[in-house]
Amino acid sequence: AQKITQTQPGMFVQEKEAVTLDCTYDTSDPSYGLFWYKQPSSGEMIFLIYQGSYDQQNATEGRYSLNFQKARKSANLVISASQLGDSAMYFCAMSGLYNQGGKLIFGQGTELSVKP
Amino acid sequence: NAGVTQTPKFRVLKTGQSMTLLCAQDMNHEYMYWYRQDPGMGLRLIHYSVGEGTTAKGEVPDGYNVSRLKKQNFLLGLESAAPSQTSVYFCASSKGRAGRMETQYFGPGTRLLVL
Numbered sequence: 001a002q003k004i005t006q007t008q009p010g011m012f013v014q015e016k017e018a019v020t021l022d023c024t025y026d027t028s029d030p031s032y033g034l035f036w037y038k039q040p041s042s043g044e045m046i047f048l049i050y051q052g053s054y055d056q057q058n059a060t061e062g063r064y065s066l067n068f069q070k071a072r073k074s075a076n077l078v079i080s081a082s083q084l085g086d087s088a089m090y091f092c093a094m095s096g097l098y099n100q101g102g103k104l105i106f107g108q109g110t111e112l113s114v115k116p
Numbered sequence: 117n118a119g120v121t122q123t124p125k126f127r128v129l130k131t132g133q134s135m136t137l138l139c140a141q142d143m144n145h146e147y148m149y150w151y152r153q154d155p156g157m158g159l160r161l162i163h164y165s166v167g168e169g170t171t172a173k174g175e176v177p178d179g180y181n182v183s184r185l186k187k188q189n190f191l192l193g194l195e196s197a198a199p200s201q202t203s204v205y206f207c208a209s210s211k212g213r214a215g216r217m218e219t220q221y222f223g224p225g226t227r228l229l230v231l
Contacts, residue, residue, distance in 0.1 A: 044225065091159070
């Protein structure tokens with residue numbers, strides 16, 4: 001079975017500072033993928049970044065980067081230079097090669113508030 | 117491209133009533149999914165489909181049925197709504213290439229209130 005744990009229900013960060021959102025996972029799949037989604041107050045789910053378990057380098061997408069530590073089973077999202085528009089819920093999710101249908105397992109989310 | 121769309125955006129039902137939620141995607145994606153999101157929780161998979169004419173159960177399938185008669189559409193039905201089905205429902209789709217972990221793209225959600 002797969003499991004995603006996000007231990008930070010809520011976080012605050014000052015505008016223009018960097019912030020790390022934690023995500024740990026558990027899986028027996030030999031190959032898996034980790035995803036981060038953003039859910040602003042308007043409710044939609046926005047894909048941010050993806051990391052494959054066999055990727056040699058940590059994924060980056062603009063101000064988002066994924067600090068992937070395979071041995072520690074963690075896939076933390078780093079947001080650099082926070083902006084007010086980054087205030088939202090952030091969900092970590094995973095899929096595995098043996099997940100029929102590419103199903104995603106989600107964590108409970110972290111609510112990020114960016115202070116001006 | 118509209119991406120993934122959901123109809124309706126919001127609905128109020130009385131206990132015992134039935135309704136169908138419609139999801140449509142214009143990305144020619146093979147796989148489609150229905151999730152529910154309850155307060156303070158992440159998304160949980162209800163049902164999914166790996167192609168036209170196929171459906172399968174997810175984590176929380178009880179009380180729901182689905183159909184995928186056309187590749188671009190995925191319908192979620194509630195035959196007899198219960199207050200426990202009050203939730204926000206998200207549809208998602210992905211390319212669904214075998215052996216690949218594909219990104220899922222989500223619709224805007226349907227907020228359902230069952231009284």
